[in-house]
Amino acid sequence: MSSKDTPQNAHKVGFISLGCPKALVDSEQIITKLRAEGYEISPSYEGSDIVVVNTCGFIDDAVEESLEAIGEALNENGKVIVTGCLGARGDIISNNYPQVLAVTGPHAANEVLEAVHAHLPPEHSPYTSLIPPAGIKLTPEHYAYLKISEGCNHRCTFCIIPSLRGDLVSRPIGEVMTEAENLANAEVKELLVISQDTSAYGVDVKYKTDFWNGRPLKTRFEDLAVHLGELGIWIRMHYVYPYPHVDKVIPLMAEEKILPYLDIPFQHASPNILRAMKRPASSENVLTRIKKWREICPDITLRSTFIVGFPGETEDDFQQLLDFLVEADLDRVGCFTYSPVEGATANQIAEQIPEDVKQDRLQRFMQLQAEISSAKLNKKIGHTMQVMVDDIDEEGIIARSKADAPEVDGLVFVDSESQYKAGTLIDVKITNSSEHDLFAVEV
Numbered sequence: 001m002s003s004k005d006t007p008q009n010a011h012k013v014g015f016i017s018l019g020c021p022k023a024l025v026d027s028e029q030i031i032t033k034l035r036a037e038g039y040e041i042s043p044s045y046e047g048s049d050i051v052v053v054n055t056c057g058f059i060d061d062a063v064e065e066s067l068e069a070i071g072e073a074l075n076e077n078g079k080v081i082v083t084g085c086l087g088a089r090g091d092i093i094s095n096n097y098p099q100v101l102a103v104t105g106p107h108a109a110n111e112v113l114e115a116v117h118a119h120l121p122p123e124h125s126p127y128t129s130l131i132p133p134a135g136i137k138l139t140p141e142h143y144a145y146l147k148i149s150e151g152c153n154h155r156c157t158f159c160i161i162p163s164l165r166g167d168l169v170s171r172p173i174g175e176v177m178t179e180a181e182n183l184a185n186a187e188v189k190e191l192l193v194i195s196q197d198t199s200a201y202g203v204d205v206k207y208k209t210d211f212w213n214g215r216p217l218k219t220r221f222e223d224l225a226v227h228l229g230e231l232g233i234w235i236r237m238h239y240v241y242p243y244p245h246v247d248k249v250i251p252l253m254a255e256e257k258i259l260p261y262l263d264i265p266f267q268h269a270s271p272n273i274l275r276a277m278k279r280p281a282s283s284e285n286v287l288t289r290i291k292k293w294r295e296i297c298p299d300i301t302l303r304s305t306f307i308v309g310f311p312g313e314t315e316d317d318f319q320q321l322l323d324f325l326v327e328a329d330l331d332r333v334g335c336f337t338y339s340p341v342e343g344a345t346a347n348q349i350a351e352q353i354p355e356d357v358k359q360d361r362l363q364r365f366m367q368l369q370a371e372i373s374s375a376k377l378n379k380k381i382g383h384t385m386q387v388m389v390d391d392i393d394e395e396g397i398i399a400r401s402k403a404d405a406p407e408v409d410g411l412v413f414v415d416s417e418s419q420y421k422a423g424t425l426i427d428v429k430i431t432n433s434s435e436h437d438l439f440a441v442e443v
């Protein structure tokens with residue numbers, strides 16, 4: 001960092017970011033605002049005048065991790081501000097750590113800034129405000145998360161996000177597109193569109209018209225997909241519900257305007273459990289839709305997540321889930337055992353499943369999916385495909401195909417001594433595969 005960017009006497013803020021990509025975007029916004037006001041972000045506790053901890057409160061393990069991080073920051077530094085999902089969960093923080101200076105909920109950049117101002121007033125310097133229009137990013141430079149809305153209108157019984165983050169609030173499409181365009185101009189090569197419910201984008205504002213570069217656009221999922229597709233970079237859609245209007249973006253995938261990739265959290269397949277979870281989709285309808293999507297876009301990659309051991313899940317319910325898995329033939333799948341998050345209504349609806357049964361079902365589920373995934377990846381051997389370089393190490397290039405989102409999906413290991421910048425697209429031929437990854441040579 002040059003002395004021009006950061007004056008010698010700048011106040012220094014330590015920042016700890018925990019949790020999901022949505023929390024990461026909150027962190028990026030807070031850091032961007034802090035930098036715009038002349039604060040320096042310090043990588044160490046001892047070099048910081050104050051520390052901000054962005055917490056996660058989704059499951060008990062995350063609560064534990066967040067509390068530990070707050071305790072460590074208090075021990076090592078002493079001046080701590082807490083934000084994020086755990087901050088929205090009542091008195092947990094003040095009961096554990098009354099010495100914390102301020103607590104806010106998630107998506108509260110301005111409140112965090114006010115708390116920082118109260119304990120560490122900003123320096124006024126002519127050298128600050130040199131913030132790139134794309135903001136400060138915490139992800140590697142070649143990809144970025146694009147958060148399009150906050151909150152959620154669903155009330156899935158296992159989830160406390162609506163009570164933490166409130167109902168759906170969509171960002172105006174003009175603002176989202178400007179941010180996306182700035183990121184593309186800043187050499188970002190892939191945007192990962194995130195929210196709690198991406199396909200509901202714009203419902204809360206009745207698809208209100210907004211403006212981007214003077215063009216009127218509707219704040220609506222399909223329109224966002226079309227216009228993001230004009231940026232000429234990889235666009236990946238996450239957290240999409242299988243609503244009927246999602247069908248409208250499949251042709252865009254077939255035309256390669258956006259990546260042929262949908263991340264749809266199905267969560268289960270048994271009608272009884274889906275009802276108990278208060279999820280809207282039925283598994284039969286979903287299978288018909290998937291079939292139709294594959295007819296329109298044969299290369300589509302489908303990623304999903306599931307919960308096993310939901311309260312009241314019988315062996316028959318679980319078997320229906322396994323049957324669905326075989327039938328749906330999904331490409332990428334994550335699975336969790338049900339975790340009774342404090343405050344989730346599902347905790348009261350039926351008997352909890354014993355831990356050993358949950359673990360047994362998780363293993364059977366993952367074993368089956370590993371076989372499906374291996375078989376699907378095996379069919380790619382001999383094919384040529386475009387991949388994006390993520391990194392280079394002594395063994396070659398570490399890349400991702402269009403079917404792989406960063407962090408959660410597989411990788412393509414390319415046997416090559418070529419040197420490329422992260423984000424470069426190269427063509428490779430697949431030579432081998434494993435359960436989750438591919439191996440390739442450059443062509």
Ligand code: SF4
Pocket residue numbers: 152153154155156159160161162196197
């Ligand atoms: S869709 Fe369901 S699981 Fe997702 S955030 Fe909304 S309530 Fe939670």
